[in-house]
Amino acid sequence: MLARGGGPTLLWRTVLAAALVGAIGLLPWLSRTDPALTVLKARSADRDPTPATLRAIRDELGLDDGPSALLGRWLSGLLHGDAGTSWVSGAQVLPSVAQALGASLLLMAGALLVAAATVTAVCARTLRLGARGRPGARGRGRGRGGTVTAMLAALPEFLVASVLASVIGVRLGWLPALGWYGPPWMVLPSLALGLPAGALLGRLLDDLLPGAFTEPWALAAAARGVPPKSVARQAVRRCVPGLLPNLGLFVVGLTGGSVAVEQIFDIPGLGRLTLHAALAQDLPVLRTGTLALVLLAAAAGVLARLAARLLTGPALRDGALHSLHRPGPPAPRALPLLYGALLTAVIGLGLPRDPLALDALARLQAPSPAHPFGTDALGRDVLARVSHGALTTLGIALAVSAAALVTGLLLGLLPRLSGPLVDTVSAVPPVPAGLLVAGAAGSGTWTPALAVGAVAWSPLAAHTSALLRQERATTHLAATRALGAGRGHLLRYELLPAVLPPVARHALIRLPGIALGLAALGFLGLGAQPPSPEWGLLLAENQPYAERAPWAVLFPAAVLALLGALAVTAAGGVRLPRRRERLPRRRERSGGPAGPPGARVMPAPRRQSHQPDALLSPVPTPPAEKR
Structure with missing residues (x-):
């Protein structure tokens, strides 16, 4: 089975890798800045960028030849075991x-x-x-x-x-x-x-x-x-x-x-x-x-x-597997309500405060009644910045998570198409991905969302494909197929109800990481700029003062952990409702189930309540007992 389709899969991987490497080669031209100036600053930040100096760097690196010529020279050298020399260090x-x-x-x-x-x-x-x-x-x-x-x-x-x-x-x-x-x-x-x-x-x-x-x-x-x-x-x-x-x-x-x-x-x-x-x-x-x-x-x-x-x-x-995804016991609802109430209370207490108000005399103050979460290095109220940052950070994170869930499910249903695509996308580091999106779409509030959304679907697609592969090999699916069920019926009533809940729980668990990734790219200059009160900016700005003022880091981290606790406990309750069996409209006088005219209806077998249903049928030898 692995060999079948191996040629097209290898070709698809090669095309994706070539497209990724080619897109990265466009970074200097997508950045809307002079590549020679960027290289000069990386080599020596104190050197004066005169036109002659920039012209010399362009001639040295061959920037005027265009990205295709640079890519061709790099590939030809790579075939001979030479990836070239660094533009900055020369090594x-x-x-x-x-x-x-x-x-x-x-x-x-x-x-x-x-x-x-x-x-x-x-x-x-x-x-x-x-x-x-x-x-x-x-x-x-x-x-x-x-x-x-x-x-x-x-x-x-x-x-x-x-x-x-x-x-x-x-x-x-x-x-x-x-x-x-x-x-x-x-x-x-x-x-x-x-x-x-x-x-x-x-x-x-x-x-x-x-x-x-x-x-x-x-x-x-x-x-x-x-x-x-x-x-x-x-x-x-x-x-x-x-x-x-x-x-x-x-x-x-x-x-x-x-x-x-x-x-x-x-x-x-x-x-x-x-x-x-x-x-x-x-x-x-x-x-x-x-x-x-x-x-x-x-x-x-x-x-x-x-x-x-x-x-x-x-x-x-x-097709001898059993489905791992069955309706389980209801998850406890008290913890999600408790975490949600705490998060709502924190956001509500900080919204009336000004997140941008500066107070030079209140720099790095410890928590007090006036400032419950303390202040940062500029005297701004940490509680106000956490609360106001939650509105944009959580809103965009929820939108990105929903889009990633839908994309991951759709592509996960096509494993031969999404498998190589998932492997290629997952190999892109977050910073180059953000730079590519920023170069194509420009910097703005939605640039981090596009960058994170471009890669956030890949683990969900991989999870969907893995679960779908095992669910297709289950005995109940083989029996349903033998009874004449078509692909549409199997997908709607058997596969999706088994795959959707665990993948949705997976998406909820990743929600805090998506929220942090959005703010982290914003801190790199690809989205909202300081003094925007985003959670990633709060953590990054206050990190140098962690020893002197630990509250400036611990309280934003605690709110982020509270979001994670809410997401994980709420994910435990993501279950599809059980389908109700349609009662027959017509019953015989004896009280038995209805059937076609002239058909003999057999009474349903009585089950013993003290014995599990699975033990009533022949059971294969468990793997642990094989000698």
Whole structure:
């Protein structure tokens, strides 16, 4: 099955990679600034940009030849193992990119270890209860774990990195905080990257585990006394294939998207290299780094799909799976209402205040009745800025999340088209994506929304494709197809009801990250400018004063974590309503169900209430009992 269609898929990947590299080559001309001036400022900021100097740089770099000629020379050199020299430093590009890629891969490996430990901690309660034959009890204890997970997933990486570097690295001196010289220097950056990623992956896995524990093999294994650890291990193996595509996206994101963490800890990684190249319009370095990320994303996507097929086995081919997405117990409503009320109260208390009022005598004041959240470095009220920033940040984030959900679902239903597209889009670092959108659409309020929306749909599409692949191999779908159901009926009544709720919950979990990504691009000058009270600007502006005035950072971060808690707990209640069975209009005098004229109606079999339905039918041998 993998070989079938491999040629068109490879051609589609090649076309997408070529289009991406070609679009990046247009950055100097899309930026509406003189590329020679940008390169001159990157080389020497104090040098006077005289016309003669700029003309010399244009002649040296061949800028007057146009982007197509530059791309042709770069490709011809790349075929011979030469990616050219950097426009800024003059060094060879390939060795510097290879060195940066090695550092990023080491950091990614450490972050994956931390993420795996975080996933284990998030799913520990569900695994313990499910392995003991009580999967339904998971919903009663989800509030506490969901709150902690939401806070971890909602905290921005650069904030976690700043706190770890300042507290553990500088103040306590337990671990080194700057540089890249050995394993001790990997601990703090791996924690900063792995904790949020592990929290998000843990929520996705925790959403699938209850369905695995209610399958016939798990119920039979628990009834026959199979050790709970074996049942839990097989349940994880059953659910992991649906998460492997997103895990591949995390690998690429941890390699090229960890720009802030590499900046804070002074790590010479690929994300930091591409950031500097994008800002300096150093095309040889930017093209080579992006190509390396595209190749890494393609390899991660192919390996994820192969691993999913190996873990699931022949069940995909034989249609022997059971659906993991069944109507579960109702989620608790008290926590979403509580978090929503707190967030509304914070926004309501700050709206009457002026977010732009300056007070030089009230700089960096601690929280007080006059300023409940304290003041920032310019004497502005932090509560007022948080409240007013919520109106624009949350509104645009909700719009982007809804658009990403619809796009991800539609493209996820076409896996052969969206698979290579997802791998290519996920390889684009956020800064070049923002620069490309800003160059095409111009800077403005909606520029960050377009940039984030251009890549926010990819994990949802990957999730949709993975769930759809497994749902098509379920026994109930094969039975429905055998009864004569068409594709439209299967899609509307079987596939979409099983795929839509988990993908919608996934989109809600990513809402805080989208809100932060919007504001972060605005801070880079691609959207709203200071003194706009956006949440990302608040965190970035107050980060240098975190030791002297921690409230200026902690309160905006707490509101962002509160948004994450609201999104995660509300996501647990996203369920499609059960379809009501249509009652027959005509019944026989005996009280039995109606049927066609002349047909003999058999009474429905009586079910025993003390025995699970799954154990009434023949049960395959559970994987844990095979010897």
